[in-house]
Amino acid sequence: MLLTITSSLLVMQSSFKALDNARNTTLASQIIQSEMERIRMLSWSRVQALNRNTQLDLETIFPQNTALEIKMLNQMKRVFTATRTITPLSAFSDEIVEINVSITWRGIDGITHNRSTNTRYCKNGLYSYYYTLPS
Numbered sequence: 001m002l003l004t005i006t007s008s009l010l011v012m013q014s015s016f017k018a019l020d021n022a023r024n025t026t027l028a029s030q031i032i033q034s035e036m037e038r039i040r041m042l043s044w045s046r047v048q049a050l051n052r053n054t055q056l057d058l059e060t061i062f063p064q065n066t067a068l069e070i071k072m073l074n075q076m077k078r079v080f081t082a083t084r085t086i087t088p089l090s091a092f093s094d095e096i097v098e099i100n101v102s103i104t105w106r107g108i109d110g111i112t113h114n115r116s117t118n119t120r121y122c123k124n125g126l127y128s129y130y131y132t133l134p135s
Contacts, residue, residue: 020108024079028103028115031082034061035101036119044123047086047097056082056101080105095123 038061039047058077064070085100102116 017107017109021113024105024107024113025115027076028080028105028113031058031061031076031080031103032101032115032117035082035084036099036117039099039121044121047121050084050086052087053085054083056084058082089120097121 035056039050042050058073058080061082062069062073062076064073081104083102083104085102087098087100088094089096089098098118098120100116100118102114104112104114106112
């Protein structure tokens with residue numbers, strides 16, 4: 001009986017860690033996707049005006065219209081740290097920038113987790129991606 005109870009507790013503990021990791025990974029992915037979509041909707045001049053390396057304020061990404069949205073935002077701000085890095089790609093004469101959004105958090109197991117994504121944004125829009133290097 002002791003063996004059964006002990007093994008059940010270990011399985012539950014492992015399950016809680018996996019659930020926490022899955023939940024936070026999903027939220028981190030949603031934060032990244034929301035920031036990428038927000039940037040995608042900006043004009044080229046506004047993208048160029050963004051800080052090159054900055055910690056993101058989650059309030060600029062998510063709405064806070066209801067008490068539930070405010071509560072969720074405050075929980076995310078306590079758990080996640082989001083950063084954005086914008087790097088001009090000089091091989092393309094500053095007409096393309098590479099954007100990286102990275103999210104870091106510490107799980108209930110004490111391990112630091114990280115998710116990130118990269119994209120490129122070009123001056124003339126989404127479908128102007130054929131560039132040749134100048135001679």
